[in-house]
Amino acid sequence: MSLVATLLGTAMIAAGVGFLLFAALGLWRLPDTLSRLHALTKADTAGLALVALGAACLSDTPAALLPLGLCALLVAVSGATIGHLIARRLMRRPAA
């Protein structure tokens, strides 16, 4: 494995973990549900995609690309859908 790929992979995984940490921080510190969703869904998807990309750079076999890509895709799709459902539910509920 080339040095470039290793460095690139490690950097991307570190950046991805940073995104995920900020998502967690946002979930913890932001005041209301909509802003929490905003922090969580975007940072979450980007973070996991970066981790998957980094892992793809670090892996030796091209066969690892398929499960990694599938992971990123499924998390992106389900994250977007669930964020939409939560926000929709929130908007429809009469103000309490």
Added chain:
Amino acid sequence: MSPVVLFDAALALGVLGCAALALTLRDRTGTVAAFMLTGLLVALSWLRLGAPDVALAEAAIGAGLTGALFLRGARRLGPLRARPPAPAQAAAAALGAAVLSAALLWAFATAPAESLYPPRVAAALEDSGVSNPVTAVLLNFRAWDTLLEIAVLVVALLLVMTLSPPRVIPDKLGALVQPFARIVVPVAVLVAGHLLWQGAEAPGGAFQAGAVLAGAGLALVLGGVRVDRRVLRRALTALALAGLAVFTLAALASQAVTGALLGYPDGQAKAWIIAIEGALTLSIAATLCLLFTGYGRRSAR
């Protein structure tokens, strides 16, 4: 301390913390969420213990589908009204848990270091028709146990039929759910097929594949596919019962052919195992879906 030890320690603390949350939160949805999180962390622990088969089953059935069943039940039961248990009750429960933990610790500490089974399984793996020792045990050496497990699933389904809890007719989930199902359901079907096939040489098998397929079924149900059509429900029920029927027929047939119950003919073990596992996958998926949707006539939202 090495990073791996740190990770394991964080994992163990996470499992305990989530379990404590699941027991102490005063909100049903919250407790179910904590329970599912516990299941996911437990699955991760199984992976760290080198048992990916158990990890897959725990993640799919223990965390995912059981969580969905719990959420469904929580919806029917309504908000939590009972008061927290009295201190004496809590103390008694804690004492019982402590005694059980001590007994388990004692059992593990005094058990012989080497398990008896792995060498025997490894020695007979050649003749089992598969190269994954877990599948060899489940579908060949101890297939009788698996047959009874499937019977337990059928009994659970019969109980649901008899009690007929209100059917789930989910709220309309809106525009984004159909595109979601369009991606997730085909992928889930492919993954289930892959898990079933690779069960022969790597972690996977009928239970995991069935659970993934059932997840796809639930996505369809929640996406608005009407399960209250009588034809569909009958077909699913027939499919759910077919697993036990095929397995029992295979047991009787093997008895007739080789003289041993579930002793497969020499050299054909793989074909028998794949036939049984294929039927079991569909049957487990149908059973889990029906356990979720229920049979009752009245409807619940």
